[in-house]
Amino acid sequence: MTETRTQANEDRTVFRSWFLLILVTIIVLGLGFVAMSMLGESIDEGASDPDVFQATDVFMQPDAEWNTSILVSKSPETREIRRLSWLVVLIAIGIFVVVEVLLIFAMIRYRKKSGEEGEPVQMYGSNPIELAWTVIPILIVVALCLTTVRTIQSIQPTVTERPDNALDVEVIGHRWWWEFRIPEYDVVTANEVSVPVGRPIWLILDSADVIHSFWVPELQGKMDAIPAKTNYWRFTADETGTYLGQCAEYCGTQHANMLIRVDVLEEDAFRAWAVEQGQPPADIEDERVIAGRETFLQFACRNCHGIAGVSEGTYAPDLTHLMSRTLIAGGMLPNNENNLKAWLEDPQKIKPGCDMPALQLSTSQIEDVVAYLMTLD
Numbered sequence: 001m002t003e004t005r006t007q008a009n010e011d012r013t014v015f016r017s018w019f020l021l022i023l024v025t026i027i028v029l030g031l032g033f034v035a036m037s038m039l040g041e042s043i044d045e046g047a048s049d050p051d052v053f054q055a056t057d058v059f060m061q062p063d064a065e066w067n068t069s070i071l072v073s074k075s076p077e078t079r080e081i082r083r084l085s086w087l088v089v090l091i092a093i094g095i096f097v098v099v100e101v102l103l104i105f106a107m108i109r110y111r112k113k114s115g116e117e118g119e120p121v122q123m124y125g126s127n128p129i130e131l132a133w134t135v136i137p138i139l140i141v142v143a144l145c146l147t148t149v150r151t152i153q154s155i156q157p158t159v160t161e162r163p164d165n166a167l168d169v170e171v172i173g174h175r176w177w178w179e180f181r182i183p184e185y186d187v188v189t190a191n192e193v194s195v196p197v198g199r200p201i202w203l204i205l206d207s208a209d210v211i212h213s214f215w216v217p218e219l220q221g222k223m224d225a226i227p228a229k230t231n232y233w234r235f236t237a238d239e240t241g242t243y244l245g246q247c248a249e250y251c252g253t254q255h256a257n258m259l260i261r262v263d264v265l266e267e268d269a270f271r272a273w274a275v276e277q278g279q280p281p282a283d284i285e286d287e288r289v290i291a292g293r294e295t296f297l298q299f300a301c302r303n304c305h306g307i308a309g310v311s312e313g314t315y316a317p318d319l320t321h322l323m324s325r326t327l328i329a330g331g332m333l334p335n336n337e338n339n340l341k342a343w344l345e346d347p348q349k350i351k352p353g354c355d356m357p358a359l360q361l362s363t364s365q366i367e368d369v370v371a372y373l374m375t376l377d
Ligand code: HEC
Pocket: 175, 176, 177, 190, 191, 254, 296, 299, 300, 301, 302, 303, 304, 305, 315, 316, 317, 319, 322, 325, 327, 328, 329, 330, 340, 343, 344, 351, 354, 355, 356, 357, 359, 361, 369, 373
């Protein structure tokens, strides 16, 4: 009699704990949603001025030709990484299934039956069991370790393993944008680069300030760009297309706004792009454009920005072919007249903390400079 009553009490306590747990979970999730939607609103309000680039435009379109999924492999290197990832996932699923089956079996088979009293027989120090749960995990970890080392060896080149027909691309991480240089064609550009399909690309990675990490998930794994140390990286793209990447090593306030865009082109289209990028900009005899170039030279712009034949700055993105790029400011804004004006008015409002100060240009000076910048295609 007493025993059934205790059982009923226990059941009620268990029920109450579960009820509380579920209630607390619902409340926490609800508060989280409210907080997130309020945060979303405040971000939207702050950015009413320029036409802000929507991450959803690029990252979340289900039918976008590009994405940053690690599950899509567009090079032999990423296929190796994906194969290893699936092996790890399969082993983890195997362990999960074995553990859950044993757990559920034990719960059902060895449940306390009515009429049973006290605790079941206790077991201590079973050699076979302890050996099994020590040796099996060790074997699994050793197997994972060996396959990982093998994968790293096959995808990560040493400096001497540069393929003979490779295209050299120098990648320099800056706070907060990427500089790309292709010496073979005298190309200097920022954040967006084109490479040929099917030809090994040999990346030479450096940093101008802190540690960044170059990561275009569909083309290769991550590789750090470290100041005063050169790292090498390699990939061969299978298919033409646009591939996006991100800095993958926290490098300061605007770390999230240093997008990488790699356009993989047919060999001919690539060569045309590279030759074009290597040319100085055409001279344009328009009053406003000439006034804009004068303003560009009078202000500090020239100390930071390079424009072939006009200025030699290397501190900031090269502007020689600015208009050939789709986005500016490390991928924050679509590259258009309105956004260039907003950027020149106050870069700090758009990208707080970035290394370009507001230069206090007058509205007409901004109009002139933007007219000039728009000729740099
Ligand atoms: C102190 C150095 C400095 C000066 C002076 C400077 N800039 Fe910049 N500028 C930068 C940096 C750094 C960036 C990259 C910011 C980022 O994306 O984080 C930049 C970005 C830009 C961009 C966007 C380029 C791109 O591809 O993202 C334009 C356009 C630009 N600057 C134009 C100008 C003009 C015009 C002037 C003169 C009125 C000027 N800058 C003066 C440092 C400078």
